[in-house]
Amino acid sequence: MKITEDMKVCEILDLDDRLEVLFENHGLPCSGCPGAVQETLREAADGHDIDITALLEDLNKEA
Known part of the structure; x- marks a missing residue:
């Protein structure tokens, strides 16, 4: 599944546990954040x- 910028953060995190580290590496500590649902x-x-472009590239490489 390709990750896109219009997906909810929680949907992306649910795809693969390893993606949480990528979020953190990009400065987004989303796990446990109430904003991740919305x-x-x-x-x-x-x-x-x-940088959304770099984040998307990394997420789609890992997913």
Whole structure:
């Protein structure tokens, strides 16, 4: 499954436990964050000044 910026963070984290580390490596400690249920990947990245392109590349390599 390809990960896209419009997916909810919680949906992405549910795909594979290893993805949590990638989020953390990019400065997004999403596990346990209430925003992970509501926010899309784009919203989370924008809110934390994260490069969405690099994050998506890494997530899709691992997923």
